[in-house]
Structures are given as C-alpha cells and as structure tokens.
Amino acid sequence: MHGYVHDEIGPDELARQEALYGPLAQAVRELADAVIRTEVPEETVREAQSEVEAITKRLREQQMESSYGIRFNADGHARAWGNAVVGLRNPVAPPLEVKRDPVGKAWSDFHLGAGYEGPPHLVHGGVAALILDQILGEAAGAGGKPGMTGTLTLRYRRGTPLGDLHAEAHIDRVEGIKTYAVGHISDAEGVTVEAEGVFILPKWAREEPATPRERFE
Amino acid sequence: MHGYVHDEIGPDELARQEALYGPLAQAVRELADAVIRTEVPEETVREAQSEVEAITKRLREQQMESSYGIRFNADGHARAWGNAVVGLRNPVAPPLEVKRDPVGKAWSDFHLGAGYEGPPHLVHGGVAALILDQILGEAAGAGGKPGMTGTLTLRYRRGTPLGDLHAEAHIDRVEGIKTYAVGHISDAEGVTVEAEGVFILPKWAREEPATPRERFE
Structure with a gap:
C-alpha cells in the first residue's frame, strides 16, 4: 500500500537510526521553543535564521520525495517516525x-x-x-x-x-x-x-x- | 490576567517584530520538514545537530520565562504569536x-x-x-x-x-x-x-x- 514501506531493517540498523535521528529531532524541538521565547538582539536573531536556512539546505541535498509514511522493520514492527504525535523524527511531535x-x-x-x-x-x-x-x-x-x-x-x-x-x-x-x-x-x-x-x-x-x-x- | 501582556507596541515596532520573528519561525518549520525527510550521510546529520544546539543556546541567552501568552498592541489587537495553530513565532504551527x-x-x-x-x-x-x-x-x-x-x-x-x-x-x-x-x-x-x-x-x-x-x- 502506498506509503507503507517494507525496508525491513534489522535491530542494529534500527538502533543506529534511532541514535542518529532522535537527537536531531529533539534538538530542533528545543530550537522551536527558543524561537518562540527568545529576546536576544535583532542581529543574533537574523544570524540564527541564516544558519538555520543553511542547515536545512544541506539536509535537503538527499531526501525522501514526500512524507515519512510507515516503515516496517525486519521483525514486523512499524516505525511511524513522521507521526505528528509520536514521531521520533518529527520536531512537531512532543513526542x-x-x-x-x-x-x-x-x-x-x-x-x-x-x-x-x-x-x-x-x-x-x-x-x-x-x-x-x-x-x-x-x-x-x-x-x-x-x-x-x-x-x-x-x-x-x-x-x-x-x-x-x-x-x-x-x-x-x-x-x-x-x-x-x-x-x-x-x-x-x-x-x-x-x-x-x-x-x-x-x-x-x-x-x-x-x-x-x-x-x- | 496572568499571561495577558499589555506591552502596547505601536505599528512600527509591530512591523519590525513581524519581519524579524516571522522568517525565523518559517526557517525552523522548513528545518523540521527536512529533519523528517533527510537521507544525507550520518556525518552531515550529526553536524546539523551540533549546529542546531549551538543556535538554540545563543537564542536562549535572553528569553521569556515561560510561554508567549497573549500580548496586546497599542491598537488593542492581540498577538497570539505562540499559538499552536496560528502563531507567527511558533514553528509547531503551520501557521x-x-x-x-x-x-x-x-x-x-x-x-x-x-x-x-x-x-x-x-x-x-x-x-x-x-x-x-x-x-x-x-x-x-x-x-x-x-x-x-x-x-x-x-x-x-x-x-x-x-x-x-x-x-x-x-x-x-x-x-x-x-x-x-x-x-x-x-x-x-x-x-x-x-x-x-x-x-x-x-x-x-x-x-x-x-x-x-x-x-x-
């Protein structure tokens, strides 16, 4: 079914991806909180914007065509890492x-x-x-x-x-x-x-x- | 009332803040999308994480104690810029x-x-x-x-x-x-x-x- 991806990764690869993407998403959640609450000088805000745009550009050099969908591990468990509530990789999710x-x-x-x-x-x-x-x-x-x-x-x-x-x-x-x-x-x-x-x-x-x-x- | 702030900024200051914080929040929305979808090499992901953490640290050097609340302009209109659906400054909001x-x-x-x-x-x-x-x-x-x-x-x-x-x-x-x-x-x-x-x-x-x-x- 469209959007259900059976990449069937094993436990080692699963652990590697969790350790890689989880902390990145968490860092962006913290950044989002800081963006709402910051009171630093205007120049610091503008610099932050430029740097964020540069990071995004690099991350987009290779990316999935659309959203994350649901991906299945070798053990049959699913990863809903893009989910808006529980998604490990989704900074919108608390998670x-x-x-x-x-x-x-x-x-x-x-x-x-x-x-x-x-x-x-x-x-x-x-x-x-x-x-x-x-x-x-x-x-x-x-x-x-x-x-x-x-x-x-x-x-x-x-x-x-x-x-x-x-x-x-x-x-x-x-x-x-x-x-x-x-x-x-x-x-x-x-x-x-x-x-x-x-x-x-x-x-x-x-x-x-x-x-x-x-x-x- | 707690969380309702009457800072009563004028139209020029309002325009300045919109032009400053709006694009920053939009940049973080784009970053969040890239975090979900990226497929760049592991090293690039780790670098991105470190850089995001550094930006957050700088933005937090001066910040509001808690959430944005509701703030009132000089003309009586309210700014709900932290709102989870419409907030100009909130990267969680679409907005x-x-x-x-x-x-x-x-x-x-x-x-x-x-x-x-x-x-x-x-x-x-x-x-x-x-x-x-x-x-x-x-x-x-x-x-x-x-x-x-x-x-x-x-x-x-x-x-x-x-x-x-x-x-x-x-x-x-x-x-x-x-x-x-x-x-x-x-x-x-x-x-x-x-x-x-x-x-x-x-x-x-x-x-x-x-x-x-x-x-x-």
Missing part, C-alpha cells in the same frame, strides 16, 4: 512515548511546552484533541482492532496547564468493525479533558486475523 | 492565516506538509481536530462571543491528504454564554472532516459588551 496493553489500553506521561499553547499558559484545546485521538486510537489498536478515526468527541472540563501531563484510554466496546474507546488527559489535580472515539477497521485489514497489532495513525 | 467575518464566520486556506502526518501521506486525524478547534473558535469569536472550547465533535468522512487544504466554520446559534459553531476541512474533492463545537464565554468576559473581538485560543 509522546505511548505504553500499550493488549487488553486494549494505552497511556502516556509527557510534557508540553511553549509550542503547544492556546490560551495563555494553557494547552491549546486542539492539541488536547490531537493527543487524545492518538491515545484512543492506540488503545483500539492495542486491543487488536486498529482503525481510522470515525468520530471523536472531546469534553473540556477545565483548562489544561502547559507542563507535565498524563493521558490514557481504553476500549469501551467493540461492535463488528467499530471499536469504541474512551480516555482523558489529566494533570496533578485530575482530569482536564475527556474523550470518546469510534475507530473503524480499514478495509485492507478486515480479511486479516484480529491479532494485536500496532496502530499507525 | 494558518485565518480570515474572519463579524457575522460569525472564519476560514483559512493552508498547506500541511510531512510534519502533520498520521496514516501514510494523510493528515493525522488529531491535526484535523486541532485545526477545526481553532477555526470554529475563531468563528465564535468573530461573531462577538469568544470562548474556551466546551465540547468538540469531529466526524471523519475520509482521509485528508497532506497538501493544500481549506477549513471554514460559522456560528450555528448562540444560547446565553454558549456559542455553537460548525465547520469542516476540505480538499479539492470536497469535505473530509466535519466538526461542531460549543464555545463558552469565559467568566472574565461576561461583564464586557458583546462586541466583535478576537479569539485567543
């Missing part, structure tokens, strides 16, 4: 490290800084939705029914402060190709945003046995 | 340029690249939610009732391809402090994701006259 339990649960402890702001010092309501879509989808996938999001409903109980946060989700029920998942985001004081979602098994997966598998969205 | 009509409409034409991927070559379902939260909220604000998101419901009709997209929303109805807004994202072939949201006028705004004003989330 979340998501834990999964095959009973149909997923959870993550993570930190959101200045780049995820909506109202002052609060997480953007849409960023909460972004994260919950991923966590609910991972719970559905952990339970054996990966899916594309069909519907997603968010209830905002109060503002979510930027900083250290937790998200979790579990499967509520499965009806044929539809998996219903529920979850929430919380800070140290309790739940801030609740979510429920319906995840629909894609057509290409319906003939396969319903074994636990990774979710790629 | 969207949102048009508004005081009848209670908001819309935007925008481009999403490799950093916003979920399934291969498709927009992450949560990114669609992120953008629709902003656009629906802006429609509510354009119509005179700014608000924090109360609830948000997304219906995914089909996958949204990465690339050139459109989003729009309008106020469906207002009931006291609650503004109901509806909208969608579309590509050249039509609607991909529909949304409806309830936006609740914050307590601090309830005593003020309900004139059209900007929405800050």
Whole structure:
C-alpha cells in the first residue's frame, strides 16, 4: 500500500537510526521553543535564521520525495517516525512515548511546552484533541482492532496547564468493525479533558486475523 | 490576567517584530520538514545537530520565562504569536492565516506538509481536530462571543491528504454564554472532516459588551 514501506531493517540498523535521528529531532524541538521565547538582539536573531536556512539546505541535498509514511522493520514492527504525535523524527511531535496493553489500553506521561499553547499558559484545546485521538486510537489498536478515526468527541472540563501531563484510554466496546474507546488527559489535580472515539477497521485489514497489532495513525 | 501582556507596541515596532520573528519561525518549520525527510550521510546529520544546539543556546541567552501568552498592541489587537495553530513565532504551527467575518464566520486556506502526518501521506486525524478547534473558535469569536472550547465533535468522512487544504466554520446559534459553531476541512474533492463545537464565554468576559473581538485560543 502506498506509503507503507517494507525496508525491513534489522535491530542494529534500527538502533543506529534511532541514535542518529532522535537527537536531531529533539534538538530542533528545543530550537522551536527558543524561537518562540527568545529576546536576544535583532542581529543574533537574523544570524540564527541564516544558519538555520543553511542547515536545512544541506539536509535537503538527499531526501525522501514526500512524507515519512510507515516503515516496517525486519521483525514486523512499524516505525511511524513522521507521526505528528509520536514521531521520533518529527520536531512537531512532543513526542509522546505511548505504553500499550493488549487488553486494549494505552497511556502516556509527557510534557508540553511553549509550542503547544492556546490560551495563555494553557494547552491549546486542539492539541488536547490531537493527543487524545492518538491515545484512543492506540488503545483500539492495542486491543487488536486498529482503525481510522470515525468520530471523536472531546469534553473540556477545565483548562489544561502547559507542563507535565498524563493521558490514557481504553476500549469501551467493540461492535463488528467499530471499536469504541474512551480516555482523558489529566494533570496533578485530575482530569482536564475527556474523550470518546469510534475507530473503524480499514478495509485492507478486515480479511486479516484480529491479532494485536500496532496502530499507525 | 496572568499571561495577558499589555506591552502596547505601536505599528512600527509591530512591523519590525513581524519581519524579524516571522522568517525565523518559517526557517525552523522548513528545518523540521527536512529533519523528517533527510537521507544525507550520518556525518552531515550529526553536524546539523551540533549546529542546531549551538543556535538554540545563543537564542536562549535572553528569553521569556515561560510561554508567549497573549500580548496586546497599542491598537488593542492581540498577538497570539505562540499559538499552536496560528502563531507567527511558533514553528509547531503551520501557521494558518485565518480570515474572519463579524457575522460569525472564519476560514483559512493552508498547506500541511510531512510534519502533520498520521496514516501514510494523510493528515493525522488529531491535526484535523486541532485545526477545526481553532477555526470554529475563531468563528465564535468573530461573531462577538469568544470562548474556551466546551465540547468538540469531529466526524471523519475520509482521509485528508497532506497538501493544500481549506477549513471554514460559522456560528450555528448562540444560547446565553454558549456559542455553537460548525465547520469542516476540505480538499479539492470536497469535505473530509466535519466538526461542531460549543464555545463558552469565559467568566472574565461576561461583564464586557458583546462586541466583535478576537479569539485567543
């Protein structure tokens, strides 16, 4: 399928790529935070811009034609390294490290800084939705029914402060190709945003046995 | 209010800051895209990482204590330059340029690249939610009732391809402090994701006259 790449790299090559691209992406996340918050003199800002443009030019000398897609290792596990929530190589992603339990649960402890702001010092309501879509989808996938999001409903109980946060989700029920998942985001004081979602098994997966598998969205 | 800064800069200073920080953030957006897609030799990647870290260090020599918050110009308009969807200074934001009509409409034409991927070559379902939260909220604000998101419901009709997209929303109805807004994202072939949201006028705004004003989330 378009965008699913079976490069089937082995464990050594996987470790090499993780150690190479992970720290680069993390460095760019830090840079993005600094760009929002810097108060250095104008000349320093302009120099930074020129240097960033030069680095980008060098990195683009050889590059993939489009986005990262999903790539499969030799062991069958997938790398969603371009994913906007969990992508190891994606500086837009916080990124979340998501834990999964095959009973149909997923959870993550993570930190959101200045780049995820909506109202002052609060997480953007849409960023909460972004994260919950991923966590609910991972719970559905952990339970054996990966899916594309069909519907997603968010209830905002109060503002979510930027900083250290937790998200979790579990499967509520499965009806044929539809998996219903529920979850929430919380800070140290309790739940801030609740979510429920319906995840629909894609057509290409319906003939396969319903074994636990990774979710790629 | 905490995080709302009345620095009340004039038009010249506003123009200077836009011309300074806008291109820097755009350069970092390009860099983030290159980090996801690069295939240059390992040594070039490592050099890029060191250089990025050095730039970040210099930018951090003087910086705001936390996130950008909302800042007000001399003319009363707000700058949400740290916002995760529309922030001029935020490399995480695409950013969207949102048009508004005081009848209670908001819309935007925008481009999403490799950093916003979920399934291969498709927009992450949560990114669609992120953008629709902003656009629906802006429609509510354009119509005179700014608000924090109360609830948000997304219906995914089909996958949204990465690339050139459109989003729009309008106020469906207002009931006291609650503004109901509806909208969608579309590509050249039509609607991909529909949304409806309830936006609740914050307590601090309830005593003020309900004139059209900007929405800050």
